[in-house]
Amino acid sequence: MKEVSEDQMSAVILRGIANVSGDMIAxxxxxxxxxxxxxxxxxxxxxxxxxxxxxxxxxxxxxxxxPEERDxxxxxxxxxxxxxxxxxxxxxxxxxAEMRYYALRFAPIRDGxxxxxxxxxxxxxxxxxxxxxxxxxxxxxxNHRVKNTLAMVHGNGTPDIHWQxxxxxx
Numbered sequence: 001m002k003e004v005s006e007d008q009m010s011a012v013i014l015r016g017i018a019n020v021s022g023d024m025i026a027x028x029x030x031x032x033x034x035x036x037x038x039x040x041x042x043x044x045x046x047x048x049x050x051x052x053x054x055x056x057x058x059x060x061x062x063x064x065x066x067p068e069e070r071d072x073x074x075x076x077x078x079x080x081x082x083x084x085x086x087x088x089x090x091x092x093x094x095x096x097a098e099m100r101y102y103a104l105r106f107a108p109i110r111d112g113x114x115x116x117x118x119x120x121x122x123x124x125x126x127x128x129x130x131x132x133x134x135x136x137x138x139x140x141x142x143n144h145r146v147k148n149t150l151a152m153v154h155g156n157g158t159p160d161i162h163w164q165x166x167x168x169x170x
């Protein structure tokens with residue numbers, strides 16, 4: 001029987017837990033190199049950026065072909081590396097047609113008082129954001145139609161009656 005160290009067992013358990021969630025989970029060190037990611041994160045990263053990541057892969061180098069997206073990623077990760085735990089919803093993708101909306105929860109990873117990296121948990125909320133945007137569009141359209149209808153009713157509420165060249169209100 002193969003002897004398994006406590007650290008190896010902890011790593012197996014952590015990976016199993018991370019893969020159960022369905023969310024995308026990743027961690028980086030202070031140099032933006034991956035120290036952990038679950039299967040969902042790996043698959044999404046590969047789909048978006050056409051790069052198979054491994055532990056040690058640079059998050060930023062993988063996005064070098066998309067400087068604007070790389071700068072966004074650097075900025076949101078840097079906040080966590082600076083010690084901030086926060087949640088944000090934002091759009092990422094290599095092209096406008098491939099943009100996705102994500103809810104990202106960031107937190108620093110500490111060893112005592114020292115920040116040694118950062119982690120995030122991501123949920124793809126594209127369907128929800130697009131549905132909300134569509135709902136807001138429908139509400140604006142409905143408001144516009146109601147205003148037009150009220151303007152017509154108000155404008156026609158007191159009809160003008162024309163009598164042989166003169167006009168007076170009924």
